[in-house]
Amino acid sequence: MNSIITISRQYGSGGREIGEKLAKRLGVPFYDNELITRAAKESGFAEAAFENAEKKATNSLLYSIAMGMNAYGNQDIGFTHLSLDDQIYLAQSNVIRKVAMEGPCVIVGRCADYVLRDMDNVVNIFVWADLDYRRERAINHYHLQENKAEDSILKIDKRRANYYNYHASEKWGRAENYHLSIKSNYVGIDGAVQCIIHFLENGERR
């Protein structure tokens, strides 16, 4: 397997678990919070600031205004004048590029598909699932309160979409952004891992 695999996922769809199992099956490194930690250390930013980056992008217009940019996210000021959030995004992007250069791996979230868009051997995966399935996972795996789970899922997904739409200037969840999009509750976590491996094998054989 020679590919860098990025995984974007709806909250509660099992995308992270799929990524982890996939990395294990392929024998390649897996990056998620680990990536954040590494980026934080290398750039000198506090880890907490990194963890908040996604949460702050409430919507791209408001976010742009807050960042002192125009509605299209353009800014022509120097790096030192970038907001903390944007500096974090740039630092994360550098780390993503660095680990991708080191060889095959699995990277979950953080717009990695967009960051690595100019590399040839990148395969982008999107994982989604029915809301009921995600609700159950959110309660059982992430211990969300039953009566608040649905609301939290929708809010977290909205944040992820806004973060992606703002930084990547693309629409999160559009089939066209990904080599493969999978409904995880149809095939299950292990089934999804299986399908991705099968897809990669078919793709790399060509």
Added chain:
Amino acid sequence: MNSIITISRQYGSGGREIGEKLAKRLGVPFYDNELITRAAKESGFAEAAFENAEKKATNSLLYSIAMGMNAYGNQDIGFTHLSLDDQIYLAQSNVIRKVAMEGPCVIVGRCADYVLRDMDNVVNIFVWADLDYRRERAINHYHLQENKAEDSILKIDKRRANYYNYHASEKWGRAENYHLSIKSNYVGIDGAVQCIIHFLENGERR
């Protein structure tokens, strides 16, 4: 294989060919223009009118106005007062439901995923590909003129999107509408067929 498989596809992505090969591999009927013919015969409409239905939906608002509906596509007039296009859509939908009730099959296009949304054993697939790949296929398989191919591809896709967005009130090409979305030029036509079968096997085993 117990599923009804619907395939939505970008023009030139090979989605139709994938559907046909898939049906052959699974030993189930394949519906595309055949479906149109059947619907035409049963409802008494001319085949030509059916073939034009997709082309006329230039955009949902204009289309609604032309149909005498409001911007949301609501209409509370009787069937006999429906536009020809809407009558055709309803007739097509009836045929899609009928063939789906007859057993496992592959249906390409015609909003079949939306028409069959209440059935349990439906698996929806989306096939897309890079523009260069589609351009080459359009020229070699559908004999489009080289200098006009790209323009035609984009126009046909816009029509398909409008047709879907209008009739299905959903966004065409959103990963969430499909169990599986595949980039055909990564795995190839036969690779895509292979992946879909693998996906179905994993899903039905659960």
